[in-house]
Amino acid sequence: MITISPRVAWVDRGESVWLLHLAAEDPTPVELTDSAASLWRLLPAASVGELAERVGVDFSVPVDAVIADVENYVASMLDQGFVEVA
């Protein structure tokens, strides 16, 4: 399960999503735009595969074409502590 970390404050401003990790050493806002913001709005998701499937449906593209990008996205979000994977 991929979920938003409970220590992340976030606001959806339409054109972008702003994140802030409250437990970061020096918390500063991070802006997600375009596909990164769209992916954020699809959370939580059961798995990377499910997230890729939903991206495929929303953007009318084959899952194979987006799975690598979704994997990278989740890895990056996980690395920054914005999401948790259980």
Added chain:
Amino acid sequence: MVTDSRSAVHLAHEVSPLLQALMASWAEQAGVRALLIKGEITNQLRLRPPRGSLDADLWVSPDSFDAFCALIATRGWLKVHDSEALGEKILRPHSATCRHVAWPAETDVHHYFPGFTAPAQEVFELLWARRVSYEVAHQTVLGVDRGGAALISALHHLRSTTSMGHQNELAYLTDQVAQWPTGELASLADLAAATGATVTAGDFLAAVGAPVESEQTSDRDELARWEENARGSGLVGFGALHAIRAAPWRQRPRLLWRHLWASPEILRTRDPSVFDDGKPMPVARARVRRWAAAARDLPVVLRGGRR
């Protein structure tokens, strides 16, 4: 760091809820009692027309104010000293404005709020006892309740009676609060009485139909400051004259010079549009505009204020 071509105001609006959640979180972690005021919770309570905020306002228990300011300073949030450096504030300092180099929004840490004339710690305890949880930026935060938020908003607007923006927001607030149930209006009146705000917020309380039955015991000095500030609202030079009169004689010439020849930093704070219009010599133009405004207001200022 948040830097791009969008205006600082736009970016501050975008991220201010994050800042409000951050400050509330830091206070909670440090065991500091603190309440969010203004900002997002005022929007959620529909006590003002929906709009973004430029900052985070946090009312910290007065006995923890210094400790909390020291804590956030270690995290890069440093106090800003601008207009108060000229000593022209009629109301005593009520908050510390703190900035961080990587944030477009500011934090105002309050230890009291002008218009509440009861002792600051007593006022905080009353508001703390009525605290309410809100969700801001998907985080649970503590803030003042609806009555406290209404009273704070009213006092905020009543402090600047000549500002059209404040007048409009006060009218909106009054319309909203006037629709509250009788019991809640009575509770609002009780809170105003207990916090020493029945005189300062008197016009608002009367307009919304909040019955003020008990006479408050106001701090006379605090009330006098409030009334003097109201007389000088919107008048250029009123605060300066107040500061000069309050200063010892030997300091007055230096103070007068500092007011006449304000620093570029002060001028920018007072008249930012001159610095943003792209035209040459903004400092000189801001200075001349300030002198002209002071000359225009001088007769009223010398008569003791209130246009």
